[in-house]
Amino acid sequence: MMKAVYKTEGAQLSIDILSTPQVREFIESHASVLDSSFEQVKMSDAMRKRLHRSDFIFSGIKTFHELNEAFPSLVDENGERKSFERFLNDVRSIDQTYNANYLRAEYNFVTASAEMAAKWEGFMQDGDRYHLQYRTQKDDKVRPEHAALDGVTLPPSDPFWAEFYPPNGWNCRCTVVQVRKSKYPATSHAEAMRLGDEALQRDSKGIFRFNPGLELKTVPDYNPYTIRRCRDCDINKRKFAFRPMNSLCEACAIINECYNDLSKSESAVVKKHYMREMEPLLTKKISVNGNGHPMSVGFSKYGNKHLYADTFGRSSVLTKDDLASLDSLLAGAKFIKKVSKSKPRRDRIERFYYYEAELHGRKVYLNVGETDIISRTGKIRHDRFLYSITDTIQ
Incomplete structure (x- = not known):
């Protein structure tokens, strides 16, 4: 992952680094460590899937913070870029803090x-047939504030369990059991809430006031790596049409996309990453020679997909890492010829302009497609975009 950071350029870390294969692998590795903690716990497949998702999102947000903390270490005290060996050595402490101390x-x-x-999933099968009772481990390691909750008894439907269901903090060992109503009368709701507030008084931010069984998450949306607003964010309610408010929101959106990609093939994941890297090209226009007269050439989503495919077969020179800088390649290209289409096309391209350029010390040929757009008044406007890159042309 640090190799991916080291390759970045500029004065600010790009959020898109989260979708690179190296960082994705790191997030998945971290999440798998958390997942391993409940491999043997019996639960429904639906519950397990949701808990896996929670671990992945949590691991991704944590990784986002690690990357931000590591990025400034790329340069030394004189503002010069460090050697990779020195950079890696300097960020070892970050790894120790996040992936040893915190991870435990x-x-x-x-x-x-x-x-x-x-356990909550099992409790729900019985509804309010039984009461639930809060219990501690009753030893000298129990926190006094948690000990005050020992014995609190309420039906599962009581709102108390939405806020004070264990775990109620780091390394909390408290649990909840079902008890018969006839043997254990319910605690006053007001009294239970008072005891709960006292038990979590050190949790001044209210991070641990959540029920993993109700929310289907191993870690609450609001945790040490997120902000209070994350509790009510649409993306955490699985509503994906939302507007990012800051870099954390942008990171969260990418991490959610990465999780959704887990069910797809690795090739689809890689393609999505490079399509994202090519997105800035969509706003660029390059002035080139168009058979004796200047013309403007841009980029399109359709053309970018075709260019990505060129890295597999039509060109042995073009690599995936070249795709994000094709505007520079096009700007320095030399006009070769103009050719009209030889057969009907579904993509509405009417003619092609071919250009010659040099890439990695070898010649390549850029193919610019041109479409005709006819307005209501009959006026024709041309739209041009880079369509393909090949090693040879006929």
Whole structure:
């Protein structure tokens, strides 16, 4: 992952780095560590899938913070870029903090959350037939504030369980069990809420006031790596039409996309990454020689997909890493010839302009497609975009 960071340019870390294969692999590795904590816990497939998703999103947001913290270490005290070996050595402390110290507590929390989510799933099958009772481990390691909750008894439908269902903090070992109503009368709701507020008084931000079984998550949306607004964000409610408010929102959107890509083939994931890298080209226009007269050439989503495909067969020179800078290649290209279409085309391209350029010390040929757009008044406007790159032309 640090190799991917080292390759970045500019004064600010690009959010798109989260979708690179190296960072994706790192996020998946981190998430798999958390997932392993509940491999043997019995639960429904639906519950397990949702908990896996929660681990992946949490791991992705955590990785986003690691990347931001590591990025400034690329340059030394004189503003010069460090050697990779020095950079890697300098960020070892970040790795130790995030992936040893923090991860241990996170692993324990996810373990407890998954176990309690599975228990909640079982409780829901019985509805309010039984009461639920809060219990601690009753040893000298129990936090006094948690000990005050020991014995609180309420039906599953009571709102108390939405806020004070375990785990109620890092390394919390509390649990909840079903008890018979005839043997254990319900605690006053007001009293239970008072005890809950006292138990979580150190959680001044209210991070741990969540129920993993109700929310189907191992980690709450609002956690040490997110902000309070994340609790009500549409994307966490699985509504994906939302407007990012900041870099954290943008990162979250990409991480959610990456999770959705897990069910797709690796080739589809790689393609999506490079299509994202090519997006800035869609706003660019390059002035080139158009058979003796200047003309403007841009880029299109359709053309970019075709150019991506060129890296597999039509050109042995063009690589995927060249795709994001094709505007520069086009700007320096030399006009060769203009050719009209030889057969009907569904993409409405009427003619092609061929250009010669040099890439990696070898010649390549750029193919610009031109379409005719006729207005209501009969006026013809031309739309041109880079369509293909090949090693030879006829």
